[in-house]
Amino acid sequence: MEAEIKLKKKWRNIRLLSYIALLMIGLIFILFISFVIYLKILGPPPLAIPQSTLYYTADETVFGESHNGERRYWVDIQEISPAAIQATLSIEDQTFYQHHGFDFKRIGGAILANIQAGQKTQGASTITQQYARNLFLTMDKTWRRKISEAIYAARLEFHYDKEQILEGYLNTINFGHGAYGIESASQFYYGKSAKDLTLAEASLLMGIPKGPSIYSPLKSEEKAKKRQKLILDAMQENGYIQAEEEKGALAEEITLVGKHPHHRADMAPYFYDMVQKELKTTVGLDERVIALGGLQVYTTLDAEQQKIAEEVVEKVIPDSSDIQVGFAAMDPQTGFVTAMVGGRNYDESPFNRASQAIRQPGSTIKPFLYYAALEHGFTPATQLRSEKTTFEFDHGNSEYTPHNFNNKYADDEITMAQALALSDNIYAVKTHLFLGEEVLANTVKNFGIQSEMKPVPSLALGTSGLRVTELLNGYSMFANGGKKVEPTFIKRVEDRNGKVLYKAKPNQEQVLNPQLAFIMSHMMMGTFDHRLNGYASVTGASLIGKMSRDYAGKSGSTNTDYWMAGFTPGLASVVWTGYDQGDEITLTADKLYAKNIWLQFMEQSIDQQSEEQHVFKPPSGVEAVPMDPENGLWATDMCPTFRLTYFLKGTAPGDFCTEHLLGL
Incomplete structure (x- = not known):
């Protein structure tokens, strides 16, 4: 009987232990299921690791990066x-x-080894655990962090x-x-x-x-x-x-480099700064995402053109000179900025003279004036008298007496084509006042120039300041036949996963009359055509012998600023030189820097491109006639010189030149 009672008690204990075991297994199962559900609810852990943002040139070569000290x-x-x-x-x-x-198993072995050694000699972290640790912002050795790390590792798995x-x-x-x-x-x-x-x-x-x-x-x-x-x-x-x-x-013998491949703005630091600005203003990204988001920023920078620009500036302007420079180049067909130099030494002055400095453009404003004149019925053959003149305005209460360079005047009538080539100031002011002072101020807005233009008589001579990039934008519209463009620095931006966040879409809206844009471009080619010499030489005379192809361009100057701007259909560039403080430029050599930088850059850059990109092709609706540059009439075989000049169909000179017939 006693044995039977002991047996029943034994089986009761066994059943109790079994129930407890089953309960424990159930609890563990419930905890496991709950943990799985918890992991499911938490979702994938964020993998927000700071990564270097890389900046690529147009041919997708890295030229710079941004990071927080961790290059990744x-x-x-x-x-x-x-x-x-x-x-x-x-x-x-x-x-x-x-x-x-x-x-x-590894954790148990590590614990045993550490107990035997009396100190931590082995670690047992898996790759998953180490990855979870790398994803944490802090590395403090607290139990709370270790538990969080373990949960993070489980979420990863x-x-x-x-x-x-x-x-x-x-x-x-x-x-x-x-x-x-x-x-x-x-x-x-x-x-x-x-x-x-x-x-x-x-x-x-x-x-x-x-x-x-x-x-x-x-x-x-x-x-x-x-x-x-x-x-x-x-x-x-x-x-x-x-x-x-x-x-x-x-x-194996291993060669160690010990150098990071990319550095912040290895080249084109001023361009790099512009890209940073565009990422904020145009793309709409914040500074942290820009610096650490692992972005791939594909820019418009042409590495070869940038190298040429930097080398030419360094070669042309001597180290002993304090003259500064602002330079930018653009593909006129797209608005893509291909090169930029904002100063002679970025480390000494990061101020970007190509995009930030507002300086008086001088006579480089005249092509916009003459385009407006073409819209109002002028032609390249339209004549006005070039002579010393005092203009009265404001109902006779004010006077303005502009001067030509070296006070030279034709004291006769000259054509618009010759006036532009010689940069005659009297012709320009007369045209400006004839059109009305508001016309030029409004016209430049169509060329992407946002700087304020004061509608005064001297505006025709470039007395209201603008930026290098603005002038470049305007000249590019002549080059592309009058289509709207704006300086573009970024082609596209991708996130760390290759998703496109932004892509540039060049605006091809027709803003200018394409026939008049070409006529204006052809007139600007006269800057480098000795056949338009008159009472003075064309303003590009010093460059003619150094040119290997046709260019359209215009120089400009004030006492403190010297400019050279020009283009082909495939490349436009603008150079400004002067002192930051606006000191007067007195040395003759200092006045030639802008022209020489411009031409050397254009010549070397175009050598790298297809010749077809740089051929000026007249659109339909224009006609070319041989014009006598002195009187704007249809030249004959008796005329000592003539220049093939383009007009809107139906507006070319109707009369032949008779001044050079035999016996006259």
């Missing part, structure tokens, strides 16, 4: 050398593809596959010297992409994250090589390589 260039796992991946798995987490974020986790890990680890991620490290240590790493390079590189200040080969070659051997041994043990491959890798 994210690459897909397919763009990483298999040797680097195998080295990582062998030394960091051999069971990476078998566990779910935590290697409990729950929402991302192994390849994504491994890719993230390789792109976030610290390799020292400001290099974060394998691509940045590969570029820094070896000057090559991560996809091109050899076994020797990869095994040496993957030993660094254990302690960048210890195992960097630039810090200690001996310690780096020892860790490399440890990694190669592990790779052989895991079957990734053979003994002969390990021996070859250890014997």
Whole structure:
């Protein structure tokens, strides 16, 4: 009886323990399910790792970057050398593809080893755990952070596959010297992409994250090589390589570069600043996203043209001179700015004289005036008298007496074509006052010039200031046949995943009359045509012998500013030179810098392009006639010279020149 009671008691205890065990299993299952549901509700963890924003030239070569001291260039796992991946798995987490974020066997072994040693001698963090740690903003060693890190690791495993986790890990680890991620490290240590790493390079590189200040080969070659051997041994043990491959890798001589490939504005620093500004104003990004968002910013910068511009400026203006420069070049067909120099030394003065400085343009304003005149019935043959003149305005209460250069005048009538080529100021002011002072002030707005233009008699001579980029914009519209353009610095912007955030859309709206735009362009070619010489030489006379092709252009000057602007259908550029403080330019040599910089840039840049891009082609609706430049009449064989001149059909001179007939 007593035995039976003991047996019943025993089975009761067994049932109780079974119930408790089942309850515990149920609780664990419920906790597990709850944890899974919790991970599901939390969703994928954010992978907001600061990445360097890279800036590309037009041919997609990197010319600059922005970062917070951590250079990181994210690459897909397919763009990483298999040797680097195998080295990582062998030394960091051999069971990476078998566990779910935590290697409990390894954790137990590490705990036992640490207890036996009486200190922490081994770590057991998996690649997933290390990646989770890299994603945290702080590295404090608190239990709260460790628990959060564990949950983060679980979320990574729950929402991302192994390849994504491994890719993230390789792109976030610290390799020292400001290099974060394998691509940045590969570029820094070896000057090559991560996809091109050899076994020797990869095994040496993957030993660094254990302690960048210890195992960097630039810090200690001996310690780096020892860790490399440890990694190669592990790779052989895991079957990734053979003994002969390990021996070859250890014997391979590795060349270290120790230099980051990209620096902030390696070239074109003024252009770089403009891109930064456009990212904020045009694209609409904030500063943190711009600096650390891992953006790919594809700009309009032509590396070859930029190099030419910088070299020409340095060559033309002597080091001893305090003259400053503002320069910009543009593709007239698209508005893409291809080169920019905002000053002679960015480190000394980041002020951009091409986009920020407002200076008086002088006679470079005249093409806009004469375009307005063409719209109001003038033609290249329209004559006005060039002589010293005092103009009365404001109902006779005010006077204005402009002067030609060196006080030279024709004291006779001259054509508009010759007036532009010789830069006759009297003709310009007469035209301006005939049209009405508001006409020019309003006309320049159609050319993209936003700077305020005061409607006064002297406006015809460029007394209201504007920017280099504004004048460039206006001249580009002559070059492209009158289509609206605006200075564009960014072609497109992509985020870290390649998604296009912004793409430039050139505006092809027809703003000007295409026939009049061409006629004006052809008149501007007269600046470099000695056949238009008259009481003075054409203003581009000093450049004619140095030109290899046709250009349209105009120079301009004041006491403190010297300009040269011009174009072909495929390239436009503008140069301003002067003193920042507005001091008068007195030396003759200083007055020639703008012209020489402009021509040398144009000649060298166009040599790199197709000749077809730079041919002036007349549109339909215009006709060319041989015009006597002195009187604007149809030239005959008796005329000593003539210039083929374009007119709107039906507006060409109707009379033949009779001044040079025999016997007269």
